[in-house]
Amino acid sequence: MTISCSYIHATMKDIFQKCFDYQDAKFVKASGFYPFFKPIAHSKGSTVFYNGSPVVMIGSNNYLGLTHDPRVIQKAKEAIEIFGTGCTGSRFLNGNTVLHDHLEKKLADFVGKEETLVFTTGFLTNLGTIACLVGPDDIILSDAENHASIIEGCRLSKATVITYRHNDMQDLEKKLREIPKESGCFIVTDGVFSMTGDIVRLPELVSVKKRFPKARLFIDDAHGLGVLGPKGEGTAAHFGLAEEVDLIMGTFSKSFASIGGFLAGQPDVIDYVRHRARSFMFSAAMPPASVATVLACLEILKEEPQRLEQLKKNLKKILDGFEKIGLAYIPSETPIVSVFVGDEGKAFRFVQELFNNGIFATPVVYPAVPFGQALIRTSYMATHTEKELEQVLRVFGKLAPQFGILKSQLEVPTELTHKTQSYSWHETPGTLQKCL
Numbered sequence: 001m002t003i004s005c006s007y008i009h010a011t012m013k014d015i016f017q018k019c020f021d022y023q024d025a026k027f028v029k030a031s032g033f034y035p036f037f038k039p040i041a042h043s044k045g046s047t048v049f050y051n052g053s054p055v056v057m058i059g060s061n062n063y064l065g066l067t068h069d070p071r072v073i074q075k076a077k078e079a080i081e082i083f084g085t086g087c088t089g090s091r092f093l094n095g096n097t098v099l100h101d102h103l104e105k106k107l108a109d110f111v112g113k114e115e116t117l118v119f120t121t122g123f124l125t126n127l128g129t130i131a132c133l134v135g136p137d138d139i140i141l142s143d144a145e146n147h148a149s150i151i152e153g154c155r156l157s158k159a160t161v162i163t164y165r166h167n168d169m170q171d172l173e174k175k176l177r178e179i180p181k182e183s184g185c186f187i188v189t190d191g192v193f194s195m196t197g198d199i200v201r202l203p204e205l206v207s208v209k210k211r212f213p214k215a216r217l218f219i220d221d222a223h224g225l226g227v228l229g230p231k232g233e234g235t236a237a238h239f240g241l242a243e244e245v246d247l248i249m250g251t252f253s254k255s256f257a258s259i260g261g262f263l264a265g266q267p268d269v270i271d272y273v274r275h276r277a278r279s280f281m282f283s284a285a286m287p288p289a290s291v292a293t294v295l296a297c298l299e300i301l302k303e304e305p306q307r308l309e310q311l312k313k314n315l316k317k318i319l320d321g322f323e324k325i326g327l328a329y330i331p332s333e334t335p336i337v338s339v340f341v342g343d344e345g346k347a348f349r350f351v352q353e354l355f356n357n358g359i360f361a362t363p364v365v366y367p368a369v370p371f372g373q374a375l376i377r378t379s380y381m382a383t384h385t386e387k388e389l390e391q392v393l394r395v396f397g398k399l400a401p402q403f404g405i406l407k408s409q410l411e412v413p414t415e416l417t418h419k420t421q422s423y424s425w426h427e428t429p430g431t432l433q434k435c436l
């Protein structure tokens, strides 16, 4: 049978149709509560300015408050003078500078691994590393709350991906026992989970892993680096277990006030990734000013351990304050403190009202969390002032009862506020339109 051309054209699907049908963002914009892509006119430390008005930033990942440190800015400027504004090519070919090599050595010392490899972003680090180390015959065991870049890396690897319940090491062990003996096995987890500030239960994970000697462990420490550990070396150092973790990745887009990512591990593995990870080989190198920024941040962190102490003090002030107000916040040992709101529409409206009162926080809604379990993610810097933190508490204290988001006014999933059970980020059907 021959199919005529006109018949094929008439039945072909338009891949853009889903875009024409997509209404969620338009609907939220029309409601006046669209909270994304707010254009910052300029910023000064922990305060950002919109249309000339100052707003206290509690929605960034600038945990050490180093983005505006004059010493960091000076080093970035000097790097531009020496190397220009960009590398205009992959490190593999023409984009490698002595600064990149120097940073790799410093990072290896910092996290306690033999060798590191610097990528252009953290996302590309996860994508390239996972996809080149794991293949179709292997199995990845991935925490249910892992970051999107891990999920994409897992997809790209074509390995079988088995998700274990969030931070549930019994579930991990059960699933490890079920995998075929001949398969390679990669256990992948965030060190600090970005939405809730949870820390991986690493001592338990390591003891499970020891029962499976060939399994390899990878930690994404985007949010632990610069924050946890005696000197900010990250989650593995926090538990004194750096040697038990095969690979540590980190990003420079949080504590290190820049952009970029790295992988740390044993030399043969790093060298393999250097010559096989396509997101490394076929993407332009991290700009010299960004590399110099990270080097300056590492130096400051070494010289000023009091920054970590100040960050802890700021965190304590906020946790005590949230407790006093009666908010349904998620207990945290990291600078990420999320507050349970539940309803998506309420989360958008609450964030807008915070903003109107001079506070910038971010809503976390479906599909980042299960539908109907929206959070307000707040995060703190070592450089937040006493006055700024008091303003945050005052505004939350004023608005929370009006919005009905006190513990006493809500039904809060107990696994969130007590962390007794795992809380799974499973996909739940729903649309944002339903709730506004």
Ligand SMILES: Cc1ncc(COP(=O)(O)O)c(C=O)c1O
Pocket: 121, 122, 123, 124, 126, 147, 149, 190, 194, 220, 222, 223, 251, 252, 253, 259, 260, 261
């Ligand atoms: C846990 C985690 N991993 C990886 C990334 C990606 O890092 P980058 O922003 O450097 O691409 C992020 C960024 O949000 C993250 O939170």
